[in-house]
Amino acid sequence: MNQDALKRAAAEAALKEVLEGAIIGVGTGSTVNFFIDGLAQMRDRIAGAVSSSDASTARLKAAGIEVLDLNGVDDLPVYVDGADEITHHMHMTKGGGAALTREKIVAAVAKRFVCVADGSKLVGRLGKFPIPVEVIPMARSYVARELARLGGKPALRTGVVTDNGNVILDVHNLDVLNAVELEDAITRLTGVVTCGIFARRPANVLLLATPDGVQRLQAD
Numbered sequence: 001m002n003q004d005a006l007k008r009a010a011a012e013a014a015l016k017e018v019l020e021g022a023i024i025g026v027g028t029g030s031t032v033n034f035f036i037d038g039l040a041q042m043r044d045r046i047a048g049a050v051s052s053s054d055a056s057t058a059r060l061k062a063a064g065i066e067v068l069d070l071n072g073v074d075d076l077p078v079y080v081d082g083a084d085e086i087t088h089h090m091h092m093t094k095g096g097g098a099a100l101t102r103e104k105i106v107a108a109v110a111k112r113f114v115c116v117a118d119g120s121k122l123v124g125r126l127g128k129f130p131i132p133v134e135v136i137p138m139a140r141s142y143v144a145r146e147l148a149r150l151g152g153k154p155a156l157r158t159g160v161v162t163d164n165g166n167v168i169l170d171v172h173n174l175d176v177l178n179a180v181e182l183e184d185a186i187t188r189l190t191g192v193v194t195c196g197i198f199a200r201r202p203a204n205v206l207l208l209a210t211p212d213g214v215q216r217l218q219a220d
């Protein structure tokens with residue numbers, strides 16, 4: 001099975017997590033794109049979606065699914081999104097698709113975060129995948145120096161402007177011994193909008209697709 005087939009299997013398993021008649025939170029990325037394609041088949045059984053990116057919004061609308069403003073939504077039972085890395089503690093690195101800030105906002109509102117991933121995303125410790133950090137453009141150099149003081153090697157993601165008009169620094173070489181502490185340390189740097197460590201708000205469920213099938217995992 002190739003990686004796309006595994007992503008599709010995880011995404012299809014997530015359709016069973018969608019609550020009938022409720023609003024669904026929708027993440028961003030290639031795995032979520034398979035989820036949106038499946039959601040289109042059950043669009044009459046949901047009350048609409050809130051989206052974590054302009055790209056997902058466009059795909060949802062093209063599938064005939066109503067996209068709602070998060071500010072008008074006070075009950076979001078389920079949010080489905082992918083990850084770049086995830087641990088058995090359900091801590092994740094996200095933001096490979098530069099949508100980390102809106103993803104973190106929708107995840108904060110949701111009662112249940114369902115992560116969809118192929119088996120390659122499960123790791124013992126975060127940090128091999130560089131940690132994305134969304135930064136206000138004028139703070140880019142200052143934040144890069146501070147990230148270096150934290151032990152990382154930041155690299156500007158060239159040619160990328162986020163949906164919020166900001167830039168992304170990808171931080172290599174960070175040893176993520178304590179994901180919550182590192183998330184806090186990066187997020188409190190002035191000029192940082194947010195970072196791609198999702199440890200304060202981990203996933204509740206991981207649907208992990210391997211050639212043997214889709215496993216449904218919860219935090220240790």
Ligand code: 5RP
Pocket residue numbers: 027028029030031032081082083084093094095096097098099100103
């Ligand atoms: C986007 C994300 C994605 O969830 C993450 O990059 C995984 O993407 P994919 O499903 O394409 O592997 O965080 O900002």
